[in-house]
Structure formats: structure tokens, C-alpha cells
Amino acid sequence: MADVPKIVIRRLASRAAQAGKPELHPDANLLTAFAEQSLGSHDRLQVLDHLAQCFECREIVSLAVPELVDAKVVPRSVSAPWLSWPVLRWGAAIACVVVVGAAVALREREAREVRSVEKGAAAVGALPASSPQREAAQSVGSSMASGSTGNIELAQQAPSQKAMTTPIPGSKAEAGAQVEVEGAAQAAKPSERKAAVADLMARAAKDSVIPGRAKDDLAEAQPSSGNSGMAGAVALASPAALVAASQLPRSSPMRVPRWTLSADGMLQRSLDMGRSWESITVSLEASLRALAANGFDIWVGGTAGALYHSEDAGEHWMKVQAIANGQPLTADIIGVEFPDPGHGRLNTASGEVWTTEDAGLTWQRQ
């Protein structure tokens, strides 16, 4: 700012002193109107002239001007707070668009996967029966077909398995418990069970268009030391093995199957998030009433104490006979709870409660 000559300031002060105090002052109404910029031009000029020579009125006006006026008059570009209503409204709108877009994209992707799986199945079926490619595809153990074709195959597998009752060697004799295992002989082999799990994973995997990937997962899932026979079955039923098995799907893109019981006591499974269901024949005699699923570990209970257990997402089943103090469970099972693979609880129609703390090896009746 350029300096005003000192003589100007001196003469300003001198003029003010010589003029003395003006005899007439604008009243409060005029000063208020001046401060609020509501005076007419004539009155405003009068007040300005007066203020130029009256220190006292300048002081009064300065005190009387509210700070609010300052905020109103000064056109300052104040940035709106980021969490204001317009921002929230637009944010909500954008969030809605993103959610809808994501849902549509997900649905599209799933539909594409289903189509690719169907194409794969058709391709396998179109191969000559003796062709090496078809053998390779069958050796993977996974029928790439989905939907009704797969359902029929699964439904036909389970009843074809012959029942086999095998007493568990002595270790649990002091508890007076016995476990009867019913199932196919190959179900006792952990490697085959895990192969079945991997097979299931391959069927349900999103990336099922690359069969080799399922095979790689299968190879990685193979344990280095193989167990055999009943020891293997017990080992697989142990909590550690169950945990290991339950970790399998976590490292793979497979979805955990969904389960339900039909009104006529049939177990049903869905590998595509409930869009389609396949019936799993667990027992021809019993009608199933309750189930408990924990990852790939599933328990189902039904009439006349029927209790079945699968550790490979329903590919293979073991019949478990719960016995406590030499008394087998014969009542209808109406409730099955397995909060973790080792601990379970059964509720019967007769009001009995059966519990296990070792994945069904021994039972206690309460």
C-alpha cells in the first residue's frame, strides 16, 4: 500500500480538532440503518460525512456492526463440509449403483460358470468311449456335468454301496461304547475321501473350466502318509483330521454345499448356493428328521435312532450307532447339533439327550 504523506495525516487530525465535536449526531436509528446498509443514498452520504469527522460515532458504528453482517457481506468461498447432506445423498446414490452393479456382475458370472460347466460335460460326453481324453476326464473322478445329470449319478452311487458293519477295535471298550461304521470299503481310506472332497470341489469350483486346477488341488490335498482300514477311518474321524479336512475348502475357491431335508425325510444338497438341489440317498429305511452341517462335515439323524455321518460333503456316509452303557439309541432323533466337529448333541422324540465329545466315538445319555 502506498504511503500517505505525513502532512495528510496531520491535516486530517488538525481538521478534526479544529472542527471540534459536531453538535449534531445521527441517532441510533440512522446509525443502525447505516450499519445495516439500508439507508437511502442521501441519508447515507450525510452519515458518511459525519462519520468522517466524528471519532465517537465511528466507534459506535464499529461496535454496533454485528459480526454476522461481516459474514454475510464478505463473499468468501467457504468450502462445504464433506459430510454435508448433498454429499451424503450423492454418496448413497453412488453406493446403490455400485451394489446393484456388483450384484448384476456376480449373477452374470455365475451364469457363465454354469454354462461353461455344461459345455465341459457335453464335451466329455461327446468324446469316444475309448479315447484317452475321456479316460483322463473320468480318472479325475469328477463328472463335469452339473444339474440333473450329476444328481442322477450321485443318487445312483449311494445305494449301490454295500453296508458293512465293522466293530472298532477295543480302545473304547471301557466306555462301553461301540461304533458301527457302515459304508463302502473305499470310504475308509482317507486318501480316497479327500479325493472325493477334491472331486466335489472340482465340481463346484468357479474355475471349473480348467480341469487341471482341480487335479492340482487334489494332488496337494493328498497326505504323505497313508492310513488304511479302520485305523484310517478313526484317524479321519479325529478332530485334527477333521480340522485338516475342513481347511481344504478354505484354500480352494469351492463353495461349502448347502443342505436341507425334504418333507419326506430325504437329504438334499446344493452346490450352487441354493439354485438347484440334488437328493442324497443316505438310508433306504430311515426317514431323516434333523441335520447338522459344519463345512464338509455333516450329521443327519432320523427315525429309530438312525444317525449318519459324512466327512466329505455327503459323498460317503457312515452309519453311527450311538450306544451308551450298552443301550443303543432307538428313539427318533429330532435334533442334531454339532457346533464343532468333535462335540455333538442329539435330541430324541422321547426327550432324551445324547452327547458326544469325540466326534461320535462314544456317547453319553442324559
Add this chain to the structure above:
Amino acid sequence: MPVIPKKSAQAAAAPHAELERTVAELYAKSKAESLGLSREDFAGILGEIAAKHAPGASAKDLRAFCCSLRIEELALARACAAGHNQAWEAFLLRYRVKLFDIANYITKESSAGRELADSIYADLYGTSMRDGQRTSKLASYTGRGSLEGWLRTVMAQEHVNRYRRQRRLVSLDEESEEGAQFATPEREEVAVVDPRVEAATDEALAALSGEDRLVLAAYFLDGRTLAEIARTLGVHESTISRKLDKLAKSLRKNILANLSRRGMSRRQAQEALQVDVRDLRVSIRDRLTQENAHPSFSEKKAGTGEEPG
């Protein structure tokens, strides 16, 4: 009884009817009836204000003037001044807290603010008597600005008056505590200035507008900031900054031109301006210690003799 020609009687009745309609509209708008003011009282108040601020105005101008007033606040203030309880209840509900806020803002101190607010409240209620009647300060509100703004101004006036009175009544002990007795007497600077320079400067200053002189006085004499001046004039402070810059340049130029007209060469004139380099001490505060306040424009005109700020 004089006989008025029919035509001129109609002409005289027309503005009167216009005013009647204006009064009726404003009376309804002001809600004065609910505050206890009759229509006659209200018309009297409007007439008094119009006579004071718009004397001799035409009917059209008078209507425009009346419509420009803060009519609702005017009715409230005058109803309070007339002592109507419902008006006081409305006033206190609306302005009681504001009174204390304004007082605190002006005094910058809570106890002084409360004292100022109490004092103003007493004046508003009317503790002084005139002709056996209680006179309220609210009776002087004319509605030309907002009632809240008027309260601010009235409180600012009272604050300045108090400051003056306190300065006058300050004790010798306080003066000595402030070191007044040890203060070296200020030496009056003997300014030897060419009278032509003074005359040229006075001429240049006289040519300025009131607003320009106000800006110069507020900035150089009062020591106000650009923001304070801008707030007073309702402009941005950058406008004041530019104005001061422009004023400094134009003043220098005009003074030099005036000096040239008074027979100085350009070099002499420039030297005359540069010679005066002494700092000027202007005791602004001393000017506050005035004995009496002076009547306002309108009050003087109205001849009421009431004490202004």
C-alpha cells in the same frame, strides 16, 4: 364554513385514502393489534416517524417510506413503550438473551456486559419519568433498521458514554498506578510547515468524498484494521486496501498539483512533502473525554433535546 369545490375535495381525499389504505395494510402486517396497539395509536406512530424522517413527502413516497420500515418490530417496540404486557413478553422472549450477548460482545467482558445489559434494560423499560409518565427508550425506535441492530447501537452508545464518564472520574491513585505522575511531559512538536503545503493538503482533503475521508480517518487516525473498516462499510477488506492505495496516490498527486498552482516548482513540492517525516502523535482516546454528548440529527431537528449517543 368554507365551501370546498367538489373536484378539489376529491383530489385532497385521494392521497388521504391512499394513506389510510397503507396504514390499514401495515397495521395488519405488523400484528400490532395482538400486541395491544390500537389502529389509531399505530397511525399516530407512523405519522410521527414520517414527519421526522420524510417531511413533505408525496403520498407515494410516504407509502414507500412506510413500507420500508421494520413495521413488525416497530409495533413491538412501541407497544412495549406503551406498557402492554403481551408486547413485553414477546420482546423478552425474543431479545432478552440477545441483549446479554450483545453487551458481552461490546464490552468483551462478562461482568461489564451484564452491567451494561441491565442498564439498557432499565432504560428500555423506562425508569425515568417525564410529565408524570414513564418514558421508555423503545419509544425512540423508528423501525429504519432492525430492532436488534438498534439495540446494538444503543448499547454501543451507552458503552462509549460510560467510557467517557469513567475516564473523567478516574482517581489520582489510579493515575499514579498507571505511572502518570512519572510520565515525561510530551513535548509539543513545533511543526514548521510551509502554509502553502497545509493549504494544498486541506484543499486535496476537502475534495475527497465523505467515504474516502472516513476510510482515511478510520485507518490513519483511529488505527482500525482493514477488516474493521470493511465491515463498517459493508465491503470486502481488499476493497478498502485498494481504496487506501488509490487515495494515497491521488492525494500525493493532487497536493503536488495544488502546490504547483501555488507557485512551487515540482521539485520544491516533492521536497516539501518529503521533509515532513515526523511521526505524528494523535491522542485519539483523549477525544473521548468529552464533557457532554451531543444531540442527534433527527432529535435536534425534532427539537426534543433528548440526549443522544
